[in-house]
Amino acid sequence: MSLSKRLENYAKSNMYPFHMPGHKRRLEGCYGIDMTEVEGVDDLHDPSDVIAEDEKRLAKLYGADEAFMLVGGSTVGNLSAVYASVNEGDLILIQRNSHKSVYNAATLRHLQVGYIYPKVDENGIYAAATLEEIQLAVDKANKPVSAVVITSPTYEGYYCEVEKIADYCHENNIILIVDEAHGAHLGFHHEFPHQSAQAADITITSLHKTLPSLTQTAAMLVNKTRVDVRKIREALDIFETSSPSYVLMDSISRCIDIMEKSTDYFEEYVDNLTDFYKISGKLKHIKIIDENSQLKDKGKLVISTKNAGITGVELAKILREKYELETELSSFSYLLAMTSIMDSKEGFERLKKALIEIDENLADGEICVPITKVMKPNKKLELWEAKNAKSEELEIEKASGRISTSMVCLYPPGAPVIVPGEEITEEAVSIIISSMNEGIHVTGLNNGRICVVK
Numbered sequence: 001m002s003l004s005k006r007l008e009n010y011a012k013s014n015m016y017p018f019h020m021p022g023h024k025r026r027l028e029g030c031y032g033i034d035m036t037e038v039e040g041v042d043d044l045h046d047p048s049d050v051i052a053e054d055e056k057r058l059a060k061l062y063g064a065d066e067a068f069m070l071v072g073g074s075t076v077g078n079l080s081a082v083y084a085s086v087n088e089g090d091l092i093l094i095q096r097n098s099h100k101s102v103y104n105a106a107t108l109r110h111l112q113v114g115y116i117y118p119k120v121d122e123n124g125i126y127a128a129a130t131l132e133e134i135q136l137a138v139d140k141a142n143k144p145v146s147a148v149v150i151t152s153p154t155y156e157g158y159y160c161e162v163e164k165i166a167d168y169c170h171e172n173n174i175i176l177i178v179d180e181a182h183g184a185h186l187g188f189h190h191e192f193p194h195q196s197a198q199a200a201d202i203t204i205t206s207l208h209k210t211l212p213s214l215t216q217t218a219a220m221l222v223n224k225t226r227v228d229v230r231k232i233r234e235a236l237d238i239f240e241t242s243s244p245s246y247v248l249m250d251s252i253s254r255c256i257d258i259m260e261k262s263t264d265y266f267e268e269y270v271d272n273l274t275d276f277y278k279i280s281g282k283l284k285h286i287k288i289i290d291e292n293s294q295l296k297d298k299g300k301l302v303i304s305t306k307n308a309g310i311t312g313v314e315l316a317k318i319l320r321e322k323y324e325l326e327t328e329l330s331s332f333s334y335l336l337a338m339t340s341i342m343d344s345k346e347g348f349e350r351l352k353k354a355l356i357e358i359d360e361n362l363a364d365g366e367i368c369v370p371i372t373k374v375m376k377p378n379k380k381l382e383l384w385e386a387k388n389a390k391s392e393e394l395e396i397e398k399a400s401g402r403i404s405t406s407m408v409c410l411y412p413p414g415a416p417v418i419v420p421g422e423e424i425t426e427e428a429v430s431i432i433i434s435s436m437n438e439g440i441h442v443t444g445l446n447n448g449r450i451c452v453v454k
Helices: 003-012 029-033 050-062 073-085 100-108 131-140 162-171 229-239 246-259 263-282 312-323 345-360 383-388 426-438
Strands: 066-070 091-095 112-116 145-151 175-179 202-205 218-222 300-304 334-338 391-395 408-410 415-418 449-453
Touching: 003 029, 003 050, 003 246, 029 246, 050 066, 050 218, 050 246, 066 073, 066 229, 073 100, 073 145, 073 175, 073 202, 073 218, 073 229, 091 100, 091 131, 100 383, 100 415, 112 131, 112 145, 131 145, 131 162, 145 162, 162 175, 218 229, 263 345, 312 334, 312 345, 408 426, 415 426
Parallel strands: 091 112, 091 145, 145 175, 175 202
Antiparallel strands: 066 218, 202 218, 300 334, 391 449, 408 415
16 A cells, blocks of 8 residues: 555544644645654654555666655755765765755765866856766876766756766766756656666655655665665664655655556657747747757756847746746746646647747847856865854955855756855856846845855
């Protein structure tokens, strides 16, 4: 029996709750299945019944040895994966554009951090990390590399060649961790390749991002050959709440039910995407970035305004205010519309119609993008050393040349422009100021001020 079915039965029973939570299941909606670890509904931190069964189903779906339900998003997965895989003082290689949770994991574990530098295109979009870039970073390292963390697919949908990277890492006794937060849907249809779980040692994937599951639900997929599963469980006990939400776990259970019979959903989804991309021939100024499905996830609709005389932020505003279409991310010269198997044909048609109408009223004009090349700031301190240093606040405009103790990110996607321990460059300051002026959300500042080493 699945957790979802067990919770449904429990909610219908006559059992009176002299236990948490305080709403006592007397309110409407999801309250009826919001439980604590009572007899019959299992315990996420020590599963032996329905949760254990659902985790086995999850592992089977992705072809992993073991799977762990996560109710703290991919963030808790990244923290736990890094923490469990390496020891203090070890060297870990991460992409410079990794999610901030990867940096936080390295900080908490007191790791030495080296960087992989993927290329950046004219829109400021990071490419996927390549095997050659990883090899270069390993060769330049001043000590043996214990683990490599890559992001695949990227926020905009670009895939790493995970299989080749995994082979290289394993030949060199390196653990490969893949932040696959945006790839939970991969592997269920030939148009969505490069699922990482069968190649990487640990894959962290956000079910809620691209599958029918509630926000904050995710999964960690583990192959046991090089990873100590006991340490994974211990790390999850540290980073994940001791009161995991049964509402969220119910959502994961239901998501597994859907994915076990997902063929029709994916066939309809691929048909809708194929039809959507035909819009490219009707647009004169806006460009839909259309790559081979082996290189990029077609479900991530990247819409470039680079030569349309309008910023991505402005286009997103028009779509929101005039057409009631909300997109995932907007930047200097592009926006990202995320799709999934649950999108309707009507939704795709509304977006197509809106883009055609907007495009008709645009004129040629190039948009300036401040991030068009790889940034390689001068690293002065390790992350944890910078966090332990005495600090002071400065206005961001006056911070060039100082060593940051703050992590400053453009959000979404949450990849940092400034990292603790790095010397702040004039280029980074310019990018942050330009972002704020364009209405792009910047995190890590305090009313325009940044913390630096005193």
